[in-house]
Amino acid sequence: MIEIIRVREGAFNPKGNWTREQTMLAFKLYCEMPFGQLDSRNKEIIALSKMIGRTPGAVAMKCLNIASLDPKITESGRVGLGNASSLDKKIWGEAHADWEAVIAECEELLAYIHKEKKLPEPETLPIEERDFTGDVRAALVKQRVGQSFFRRAVLSSYGERCCISGVSDRRFLVASHIVPWNEDATIRLHPGNGLCLSAIHDKAFDKHLFSLTDDHRVILSKHLKNSKDDFLRQVFWVAEDKKISPPDKFAPEPSFIARHREKMIQDAI
Structure with a gap:
């Protein structure tokens, strides 16, 4: 089990500017999806939109804004949407300074959402059954x-x-x-x-x-x-x-x- 953190009120507000929490999870999805599949009809984008309170179109656009920060994308002539916010840039910089910390934060947010919305637990790779202590098991997960x-x-x-x-x-x-x-x-x-x-x-x-x-x-x-x-x-x-x-x-x-x-x-x- 990933540790479930306490999330501030308004973290997944469906209106107004994107929050850090919403942007973090959009960033993670951008990393995990092929560039050509960043489309509002994609099932993973639809699923995330329901979890964070944004429309599929908004999530797809956010991912394409994040894409504009990726040198590999821009060097190839693909520019994303080119409207990356200061928060997008901040999270991009944080990830490149410490990927493990950023992805851990994303996983904690997902665990919180699954608990709050009573969704099935996100899949994790299996751990062989041994007599691990709580701390060791958490580290392995x-x-x-x-x-x-x-x-x-x-x-x-x-x-x-x-x-x-x-x-x-x-x-x-x-x-x-x-x-x-x-x-x-x-x-x-x-x-x-x-x-x-x-x-x-x-x-x-x-x-x-x-x-x-x-x-x-x-x-x-x-x-x-x-x-x-x-x-x-x-x-x-x-x-x-x-x-x-x-x-x-x-x-x-x-x-x-x-x-x-x-x-x-x-x-x-």
């Missing part, structure tokens, strides 16, 4: 919820396809961290710290057997280049110098790519 957000955000950014192989079966797709989960809590949920990879590409990337150049071309480690395994040669050698398929949102952060590449180089020494 928080971690699983964060992982679920990261997966949705990364896969939606890449159109649910491996950015190297093009594999589109979700059973084989992984939201792969560029900077490992345990290295920096402030970026572990940053969608720009993720690549959508097939399971085998994720494993190799996690082991620093390949990395990316600054312009997102695949570079193989000497370990893969020297491999005698026919299968690995077939899978990875054809990818060398190939540019990954770009995401629709949240381009890989250059500094994160550089950190990963440097680790690959160090491992090869």
Whole structure:
């Protein structure tokens, strides 16, 4: 269970300016949905509109306003609606300073709404049955919820396809961290710290057997280049110098790519 916070009166007012609480949840939805699905007829937008007291059209417009803050969107010629408010910009900045804190706040708001409206509890990834203490279980739930957000955000950014192989079966797709989960809590949920990879590409990337150049071309480690395994040669050698398929949102952060590449180089020494 996510901790249920006390929410101030008027947090989900259907009239007037958007509140912080409403904007936070619209921001989370923007992160988790493909850009092309930000439409008032989308079932997730309709569901959120009912929860926060805004119309589906207003939620879709808010998501498109938030999109105008995403450099990947604007660099591609898509400008969203270009009417981002100061509150939109504030939340965007807060998220990029500490993604884990912002997503945790969003999950607490959702837990509050589900309780107040007597809605079914939001789904979380299962935790194996063990004799965990309350604090440990709460921490595990928080971690699983964060992982679920990261997966949705990364896969939606890449159109649910491996950015190297093009594999589109979700059973084989992984939201792969560029900077490992345990290295920096402030970026572990940053969608720009993720690549959508097939399971085998994720494993190799996690082991620093390949990395990316600054312009997102695949570079193989000497370990893969020297491999005698026919299968690995077939899978990875054809990818060398190939540019990954770009995401629709949240381009890989250059500094994160550089950190990963440097680790690959160090491992090869």
